[in-house]
Amino acid sequence: MESKLLKNKKGDFIGLNIVLHIFEIIFTISLAVFLLLIIHIEKDINTFDLESEIFINRILYSNNGLWLYDKDTGRIYPGIIDIKNFDINDIEKNLEKTMFFGKENNRLAAEIILKLKEKSYSIYYNKEKYDMWVSLYKAGYIKGIGARKGKNKKMPVLVKKGEEMIPAILDITILIPNR
């Protein structure tokens, strides 16, 4: 019975060949599906855009000495800079204190430029690393391990000079190492 099903007159395995071909088709399809699946499994998360936006917001909304601060209510006014209390050294120290990554900061560096009509002021966060990283960023080296990604944001601000409010531009560039 078995030999009749599996062998022809010459003794070849015809039935088994058919079964094997069906099996091969199923196998090939599953292999193709499997390969398609593993191609599309993404194990890397690119969070640069979100991360850079969060860090810019930390500069904009923290009480770091950059913004006008009402001591009575404990409220800061983001977007308004009080030129009377504008001290670059103080702001830089406060930035380090309000965004503290540990003694060695390899996570973030930033340059903040306040552009007034007559003068510009530059404030740095993690200046040492900024000077090291900025050349890589400007050279367009933004892919792969060791590269530095950057984001630039310009926004209009008001500078309070006595009772007068002077329009100015705040130019923030932040640099984050690629991970």
Next chain:
Amino acid sequence: MKKILIKKRGTGDIESYFVLLKIIIAIGVVFSMYAYISSIQRDTFFDKLYLSRDIAFLMDSVYSSQGRFYIEYKRDMLKNYDVEFLKQRVKIIENNTDSKKKSLIIYQFAEDLNYKTRANKISNSNKITFQKSNNILEISKELKNKIKLISCPETEINDNIQNTKILIDVNDDGKNKLIPTIEHILQSKIKNSKTTKGKARLEIEKLIEESNVIISVRLNEKENNEVKAYISSSPSPEDKDILKKRNRLACLIINELISIDSLFEGGNIIETNPKYLKEEDKTILDNNKISIIVSIEIQNIKNLKDIATIRQIGESIYKGITTYYGK
């Protein structure tokens, strides 16, 4: 070997060896595919990577947010991991493997050193709580009333409760018949007080003019159980002290109300420009008196049937007023 390949009668045997070989290879490939798929299924790398970054970014946002707040971060997958906050780092550690094989992922956040950060290790929980109050950030610590309380501004109160004309205005909208109890409690406890109940508009306006302090209690049906106090943000320029006094009275009343066990989720004071208010509220707030509107927002006013709770609300408001006058 040569004989086997050339021999005509042996071709069937050779084919069957190939078939056997193909089957063995196919079984091998299927098993390795299965092993890979199941390793992806068990693989927690992506979860840990996601959680570490998400929580680190949340920490960054929490530090830059102003004011006092309480937030809950909920994720079902958190139950499979332990979360630790240590030296500007979030650690996500697998909690369902034996200690030798525990793998972890770390991500850095920027700590604000102006805040004292106190964090507990989070295990077997699907949520992390963040409470920011004054200069303290507490992570997954037990919610204490002290944290919920608002810090009230200090100001000198020279008046006496006996000499002060206090007007009580309870607006119940008739949705809950027990609400007037609040009015009864306040009126019986504060001897020099009057109420707006049953009075005509002109009479109410006269009472407002005669009173030094106006306390208006509103009950609103809202999704959350909260207490809000509305005060006018525009005191006369020559008397800024009155804004502080309004703030203090509102703050003391709110703190008493939110201290009632499990009734309110929180409270806040809203400084508002009276010109944007409803006509009846405008008359209460638009003056140079110490006037506040205490708005009690309850999920379902009709469900507030417990007389003891209503009594507690009335007594808490009274306690706030007496604390304000230093008694």
